Structures are given as structure tokens and as C-alpha cells.
Amino acid sequence: MLLTQCAACATELGLSLGKKCGRCSTRYCGPECQVQHWREGGHDQLCKPIKRAGGAEKYNANKRYTEAVTVAAEACAEDTSGQTCYICTQALHWKTREGLVRGCSCRGTAGFAHVSCLAEQAKILLAEAKENNLGEDAINARWRQWHTCGLCKQSYHGVVQCAFGWACWKTYVGRPETDTCRLLAMTLLGNGISAAGHYEDALAVEEANLSMRRRLGDSEENILVLQCNLATSYHMVGRREEALRVRQNVYSGRLRLDGEEHQMTIRAANNYASSLNSLKRHGEAKSLLLKTMPVARRVLGENDIHTLKMRWAYAHTLCYGEGATVDDVREATTTLEETERVARRVFGGAYPLTVQIESYLRKVRAALRAREEPSSGGP
Numbered sequence: 001m002l003l004t005q006c007a008a009c010a011t012e013l014g015l016s017l018g019k020k021c022g023r024c025s026t027r028y029c030g031p032e033c034q035v036q037h038w039r040e041g042g043h044d045q046l047c048k049p050i051k052r053a054g055g056a057e058k059y060n061a062n063k064r065y066t067e068a069v070t071v072a073a074e075a076c077a078e079d080t081s082g083q084t085c086y087i088c089t090q091a092l093h094w095k096t097r098e099g100l101v102r103g104c105s106c107r108g109t110a111g112f113a114h115v116s117c118l119a120e121q122a123k124i125l126l127a128e129a130k131e132n133n134l135g136e137d138a139i140n141a142r143w144r145q146w147h148t149c150g151l152c153k154q155s156y157h158g159v160v161q162c163a164f165g166w167a168c169w170k171t172y173v174g175r176p177e178t179d180t181c182r183l184l185a186m187t188l189l190g191n192g193i194s195a196a197g198h199y200e201d202a203l204a205v206e207e208a209n210l211s212m213r214r215r216l217g218d219s220e221e222n223i224l225v226l227q228c229n230l231a232t233s234y235h236m237v238g239r240r241e242e243a244l245r246v247r248q249n250v251y252s253g254r255l256r257l258d259g260e261e262h263q264m265t266i267r268a269a270n271n272y273a274s275s276l277n278s279l280k281r282h283g284e285a286k287s288l289l290l291k292t293m294p295v296a297r298r299v300l301g302e303n304d305i306h307t308l309k310m311r312w313a314y315a316h317t318l319c320y321g322e323g324a325t326v327d328d329v330r331e332a333t334t335t336l337e338e339t340e341r342v343a344r345r346v347f348g349g350a351y352p353l354t355v356q357i358e359s360y361l362r363k364v365r366a367a368l369r370a371r372e373e374p375s376s377g378g379p
């Protein structure tokens, strides 16, 4: 995804080690690999085009961007058929010949566009805000265009989000490592790749990002945000022990930085508990939730999504904890019935969380019935 390996032998180099090609900045573990790559690896042909594109990392980003836009446009093809871009008013982009996308919450005939047109717009508006010193709020609002639809104000999702991740990264990759836009772009790229379901690739970007931020001495706040994303990727690729370790870390970091009543601390506790649950360490999850759930209910309120998720996780520990009694399962059922009611009222019946709690509740009710029935059976 990012170029973290020797171009010839794939030895891991991170983001800064190795020997660079003097013309195009392609990186190698040493001079042998560089010579071999020039003579037999085709670098004699590629060196010039890579240099022309602005260096190895930029060349790679351009290539990945084109692939991601193609995937996004294909995924949207049915939805975008017969429509035109609201920026350039064409169906096919004049230069790239790419198709249209729509990956937000726009409905009807609104919101169809080319990723390239939206990216160009975001780039120009952001540069303008910086040049004219429009202030932090304006700059933040314009940065949002990289991940949020300006019409419906909803974030892009799935493969469209991934295409914007690459669009943003290829726009700012050529800047110095400490440039704010470049730093934010790398995070956006990791999120985008993850949104497209490529968790192994997302993990590689997130690990590189985190080690770079540590090297540059970034704030604890920023490090915690990145660690939180990293843990999700670990979890998604099945590296659950590592996910747990990072989430435990994030939780104690949040406690130290923000205190137990901060929303970010409560979210971190929730993530930590769900990691414990996924490793069947229900006892530890239960004691963590007994401590943090009352805080969530008091501070965030009964209608908050994190409170609901926490109560659901707590019901899970009651149901599946070692030596769970019939009373435990009964308490779990009551808890889930309450959370399902609240979720339905606040978010509606079709909202993913409502649907998930509902299907989980059916399972727990069945488990309760099985345990309440006399085991001997017969007349």
C-alpha cells in the first residue's frame, strides 16, 4: 500500500530506512538490490516515468488511486447509470474517462460526481483557505470535503471512501513528512482502505502512520486516536490478542488524559470490554463494565449509542460468563429488552444497532427458555 519495502527483495524498511535511487527515490535495502533492480527488475525503464510523476511514493499513489476509482465507479455503476457529474456536468470525466460515484446519503438525482472532480475541488478550496488565512474553522470545514459529502453532509463510505483516501494521499504525499495535510491524509487513507474491507492493507498503513507519528513526537491525543483505529484492524484480521493489548492501552491512556467521565474514555472502555468478550474473558469484561457502565448511563444518558452498546456487552457477559445462572440469563434478557426498546425509539427499527440487538435478543430468549424448561421432560 505505502512503499515500506525494498523494491527488489521486499525486505521491510519502514517509512525512512534504506538506500534511495538518486533520480526517482525508489528505495532499496542496499546497493546490490539497486543494481539488480536496474539490470533485471525493469527499473531502467521505470525510473524516468517515476521521477516524472514526482517520486516513488507519488507514482505508487497515482496507480492505487486509479485502481480505487475504477473499483468505486464500477460498484456505483447501477446507481449512476444515465446520470451526470454535478461539478463538470458530464457522465465521463473529460481527462481520466472515469465513471461517476455516489457513496453518501444523497437521494434521487442529487450527489452524482467524479471522484477526480470532487478531489480537485477539495484541493483548491483548502489551498484557498490557507492562502487567505481564513482561520482554523474554515480550514477544518474545507478539509471535511475529503471525507464528507458537501450536499448531504454525510461521510462517504465503502469503496467510495477508499477512493477519496487515495485521492487525498496522492494530493499531499509529495509534501514534507511533518506537513499537517500529509499527516491527516495518511490517516484518511488508512480509514478509507479499512472502509473498503481491506483490513490487512489498512493495518500496514496504520502501523506505518503510528510509528512515524511517534518518531515525530506527536501528541498523546493523536496517538490514541490512531491506536484505536489500529486495534480495530487487528480485530478484523483476527489478531485479537494484539487488539486487546492496544485497547487496554488506549483505555488507560484515556483515563489518564481525559478522566473517567469523558466520552472518549467511555468509548475506549467499551472497545476494551468487547475485545475481552471476543476472547471469552467474560469475567474481566463484566467487572470492567460494572465500573464503567454506570458512568456512561449517568454522563451520556440512556439514549446514547455508547450506553446502549455497553449494556448489550454487559448482557453478553451475564449470559456467557462462566457459571452463569438462570437468574443471570433472565437479567440479560431484561437488559436487552430495555436496550432494544430505547434503540428502536431513538434510532428506528431499521438502524443496524437495533437490528443487531433484536437478533441477539432472540438468541438469548431461546437460551433462557431452554434453561427454564425442566430437563427431564416427559409426562
Ligand SMILES: [Zn+2]
Binding pocket: 006, 007, 008, 009, 010, 011, 028, 029, 030, 033
Ligand atoms: Zn533488497
Ligand SMILES: [Zn+2]
Binding pocket: 021, 022, 023, 024, 025, 026, 043, 046, 047, 048, 050
Ligand atoms: Zn530510479
Ligand SMILES: [Zn+2]
Binding pocket: 085, 086, 087, 088, 089, 090, 093, 113, 114, 117
Ligand atoms: Zn465531473
Ligand SMILES: [Zn+2]
Binding pocket: 104, 105, 106, 111, 149, 150, 151, 152, 153, 154
Ligand atoms: Zn451526499
